[in-house]
Amino acid sequence: MLFAWRAPVQQVLRVLRASPAQCGSCRWTSALIRRRRRAFHRALEDPHVNPARLQKLRERSARPSRGMLRYLAENKIGRVQTQEDRKKLWYEHRYVRYAPSFIGQIKPKMRLWTAALEESQLPLARLPEIAVCGRSNSGKSTLLNYLCGQESANVRRFPGSTTELVFWKVGRPAQLCLVDLPGYGYAEASEEKRLQWTEFMLWYVRARKNLKRLLLLVDARQGLKPSDREMIAYLERHSVPWQIIVTKCDKVPSKDIARRLTVLKEDLRQYRKMAGDPLPVSALKRRGMDMLRDILNQMKVAKEMVKEGIRLKVYDLLEQRRIRNRERRRRKSEKKEAATASEEGAAGSQVKADVQAEDAVPGTEDAPDMDLHQLLGNWTSQAPARQDQEGSRIQHSPVVSKAFFSVDDRDTRRVDSFMSSLFPDLSELRAMSASPHTVHYPPVSAGGEGGDITPTMCAVDNLAAEASQAEEDPLAFSDEASDDESDEGEELDVKPEVRRFDFHHSGETSRSGKGPSLFPGLRAEKRDSEEVGLLRGQQGQQGRPRGDKMYTEDDFASPQDYAAGFRRWAPAAPAGTPGKFMAEIRQRYEREWSMELEDVSHSARGAPDTQWSERAETPEARLSKDAKDGQDAKMPLMPFVTQKGLKPIPKGHEKKKILGKPPARILKMKRSTDVLKALNLKARDRTRKRNTGTGLEWEEAKDKWLTWYSRNKSKNWHRVSEADSPMKEDVEAEYETFQERRRQRAANLRQARHKGGRARDANAPRDEAALPEWAGRDE
Numbered sequence: 205m206l207f208a209w210r211a212p213v214q215q216v217l218r219v220l221r222a223s224p225a226q227c228g229s230c231r232w233t234s235a236l237i238r239r240r241r242r243a244f245h246r247a248l249e250d251p252h253v254n255p256a257r258l259q260k261l262r263e264r265s266a267r268p269s270r271g272m273l274r275y276l277a278e279n280k281i282g283r284v285q286t287q288e289d290r291k292k293l294w295y296e297h298r299y300v301r302y303a304p305s306f307i308g309q310i311k312p313k314m315r316l317w318t319a320a321l322e323e324s325q326l327p328l329a330r331l332p333e334i335a336v337c338g339r340s341n342s343g344k345s346t347l348l349n350y351l352c353g354q355e356s357a358n359v360r361r362f363p364g365s366t367t368e369l370v371f372w373k374v375g376r377p378a379q380l381c382l383v384d385l386p387g388y389g390y391a392e393a394s395e396e397k398r399l400q401w402t403e404f405m406l407w408y409v410r411a412r413k414n415l416k417r418l419l420l421l422v423d424a425r426q427g428l429k430p431s432d433r434e435m436i437a438y439l440e441r442h443s444v445p446w447q448i449i450v451t452k453c454d455k456v457p458s459k460d461i462a463r464r465l466t467v468l469k470e471d472l473r474q475y476r477k478m479a480g481d482p483l484p485v486s487a488l489k490r491r492g493m494d495m496l497r498d499i500l501n502q503m504k505v506a507k508e509m510v511k512e513g514i515r516l517k518v519y520d521l522l523e524q525r526r527i528r529n530r531e532r533r534r535r536k537s538e539k540k541e542a543a544t545a546s547e548e549g550a551a552g553s554q555v556k557a558d559v560q561a562e563d564a565v566p567g568t569e570d571a572p573d574m575d576l577h578q579l580l581g582n583w584t585s586q587a588p589a590r591q592d593q594e595g596s597r598i599q600h601s602p603v604v605s606k607a608f609f610s611v612d613d614r615d616t617r618r619v620d621s622f623m624s625s626l627f628p629d630l631s632e633l634r635a636m637s638a639s640p641h642t643v644h645y646p647p648v649s650a651g652g653e654g655g656d657i658t659p660t661m662c663a664v665d666n667l668a669a670e671a672s673q674a675e676e677d678p679l680a681f682s683d684e685a686s687d688d689e690s691d692e693g694e695e696l697d698v699k700p701e702v703r704r705f706d707f708h709h710s711g712e713t714s715r716s717g718k719g720p721s722l723f724p725g726l727r728a729e730k731r732d733s734e735e736v737g738l739l740r741g742q743q744g745q746q747g748r749p750r751g752d753k754m755y756t757e758d759d760f761a762s763p764q765d766y767a768a769g770f771r772r773w774a775p776a777a778p779a780g781t782p783g784k785f786m787a788e789i790r791q792r793y794e795r796e797w798s799m800e801l802e803d804v805s806h807s808a809r810g811a812p813d814t815q816w817s818e819r820a821e822t823p824e825a826r827l828s829k830d831a832k833d834g835q836d837a838k839m840p841l842m843p844f845v846t847q848k849g850l851k852p853i854p855k856g857h858e859k860k861k862i863l864g865k866p867p868a869r870i871l872k873m874k875r876s877t878d879v880l881k882a883l884n885l886k887a888r889d890r891t892r893k894r895n896t897g898t899g900l901e902w903e904e905a906k907d908k909w910l911t912w913y914s915r916n917k918s919k920n921w922h923r924v925s926e927a928d929s930p931m932k933e934d935v936e937a938e939y940e941t942f943q944e945r946r947r948q949r950a951a952n953l954r955q956a957r958h959k960g961g962r963a964r965d966a967n968a969p970r971d972e973a974a975l976p977e978w979a980g981r982d983e
């Protein structure tokens with residue numbers, strides 16, 4: 205009765221607390237939201253209002269969709285509000301068995317591939333890559349860790365923990381590459397270092413061809429910062445698919461997340477390259493991660509082949525096919541242009557007929573499985589090729605039974621594809637360098653002369669020199685590449701695609717309010733005056749507020765900055781003898797490829813102890829066993845290392861001995877006097893349930909007894925009263941009684957034996973008192 209009023213009051217409170225995010229449709233909420241919108245519009249007209257406050261008012265007036273609210277509630281995304289929920293989640297986190305399924309494997313292995321800070325350290329572009337970027341400390345490394353269910357990547361509490369581009373291979377064999385990019389904005393590192401990694405990170409993002417998606421991480425507490433908007437604009441300009449991931453959602457109430465997501469969606473709708481809606485996650489609490497895994501799953505390597513029963517992914521072949529298709533499309537468009545331009549009817553109609561015939565071939569555009577076998581070359585032992593009813597389209601079985609790996613022209617092609625992935629405009633530039641109009645740049649000297657030379661141009665120049673020696677050089681490009689070269693010689697006027705390390709940008713990208721507004725509903729912010737250009741070095745920061753720092757131009761350094769010495773971190777142009785660079789790349793490729801194969805065969809074999817007998821049965825193992833038989837007799841298989849070299853393990857127990865000094869713990873145990881030993885109790889007594897402090901010294905035993913006594917005296921007094929020995933004196937007294945009892949028992953036994961006349965011990969002392977009167981007594 206006393207608390208009968210509580211239920212209705214709580215109900216009223218719940219209704220009052222309910223926000224628009226929680227009950228989206230009632231009239232009361234609509235009125236509230238209308239009021240908030242009015243406040244927002246009033247603030248928009250105020251010239252002195254703070255942009256942050258404006259953003260907050262806008263978020264408060266947003267109405268999230270029911271679907272979004274349901275998603276957040278079902279996945280328990282958001283800060284825990286009540287004590288009850290906290291308890292529930294605590295149990296859930298504590299007892300959850302964490303083995304996520306990702307890329308079709310349970311808890312796939314995440315292996316460090318490489319860490320790069322310059323172009324030469326980049327791994328080959330043969331796995332689909334997904335990079336995570338965002339402001340420093342936004343939780344990039346943590347997200348990667350929990351995607352695979354392992355704690356591999358380096359996570360720290362301060363910004364600037366990742367200072368290199370870290371490449372992680374996922375799965376065995378690898379099906380995906382996750383790239384942990386260093387963060388932008390404030391970081392606890394020198395300006396120089398930050399510049400270096402930001403510069404290289406931006407170059408990587410726009411030049412890497414196998415970058416499938418860029419996940420832009422945004423802290424849920426902070427929302428989209430100006431630097432994030434800059435990054436989005438940069439990605440749009442360079443046509444990189446991106447998606448926003450809102451992290452650390454366990455720190456913000458779900459209603460706030462919902463509002464923020466609504467506003468975000470509204471703002472970002474205009475972007476072409478946004479690959480998906482903003483996704484709320486909490487890596488630390490593992491919320492919303494499955495959705496992210498599903499998205500990334502679609503980007504893993506799709507095709508596979510079988511080599512001696514081991515499945516391999518044909519990523520590089522697919523990559524080559526993509527390049528060839530692009531080439532084919534380009535040629536076709538060229539032909540079309542030529543056909544329309546020609547005035548000669550006969551010649552023009554002939555070309556048109558050719559083009560139409562080519563167009564009529566179905567599946568040329570994306571060529572599904574079409575020339576996979578052609579690309580496989582001599583990998584395929586029996587490449588099945590047949591024609592279907594139409595007779596036009598060749599079909600192949602998707603699985604190849606056997607493949608061989610060797611160094612032949614396929615490697616050259618791979619290297620070629622790798623080179624074109626690094627320098628997409630390679631062929632154009634080669635053609636340019638071959639033409640009489642080419643300007644020959646002087647080589648870049650160590651002192652940094654020739655400030656207007658881009659490193660890529662130098663790289664390409666060198667490669668062009670190599671290509672000119674194609675006939676003599678066995679490492680040169682394939683014939684196909686030289687065909688393309690002749691094609692491309694014609695189009696000198698066409699500007700190559702800007703995807704290289706070129707700091708003289710066209711100037712269309714100045715950003716002081718000229719581009720489209722990111723937030724159309726909002727007043728333009730005074731970003732130019734407030735933000736600090738990252739590349740302006742120390743001078744730019746003086747007197748400015750600490751906060752978000754980011755580059756202010758499309759390219760990350762002005763020509764003046766480069767002239768001042770910022771160029772020294774630019775990817776180094778290949779130098780030295782022609783062909784050396786290609787040879788190095790080829791070597792690197794072979795090494796990585798063989799490592800990958802090793803990985804595959806290792807994983808197929810399993811752990812050595814589990815399949816030992818099976819391995820012994822294989823013909824190879826039998827052969828090697830036969831060959832080694834003679835050696836085996838002399839030398840056992842498993843020697844152990846000593847200071848004097850390898851020694852065979854001796855057989856038999858007798859020869860085993862402990863080498864060296866036993867650890868201090870054992871020595872101490874040897875020295876210590878055991879309580880029971882001191883009491884002269886036998887091993888049999890140790891097993892009895894007694895509180896005697898077995899294996900302890902006096903002092904230790906005393907401590908133990910006292911602790912036990914203080915703990916039990918209030919709760920279990922009967923145990924204390926019945927206890928054998930809570931104190932030393934008691935133990936001693938007990939010992940005495942015990943000894944006495946033992947003596948008594950022995951005496952009784954002797955007496956009984958004497959009486960029975962059986963098993964009499966001849967040497968036992970006579971118990972005079974027990975003797976009958978008639979027996980002769982010792983006087």
Ligand SMILES: Nc1nc2c(ncn2[C@@H]2O[C@H](COP(=O)(O)OP(=O)(O)OP(=O)(O)O)[C@@H](O)[C@H]2O)c(=O)[nH]1
Pocket residue numbers: 339340341342343344345346347358359360361362363364365366367385386387388391451452453454455485486487488489
């Ligand atoms: N509460 C919460 N904390 C998180 C979450 N994700 C990351 N953190 C914390 O954020 C801090 C930074 O995490 P990192 O993963 O190192 O961040 P980063 O983006 O890799 O940082 P840089 O490498 O410096 O750019 C760590 O203390 C993490 O514990 C999350 O989902 N929830």
Ligand SMILES: [Mg+2]
Pocket residue numbers: 344345346358359365366384
């Ligand atoms: Mg990190």
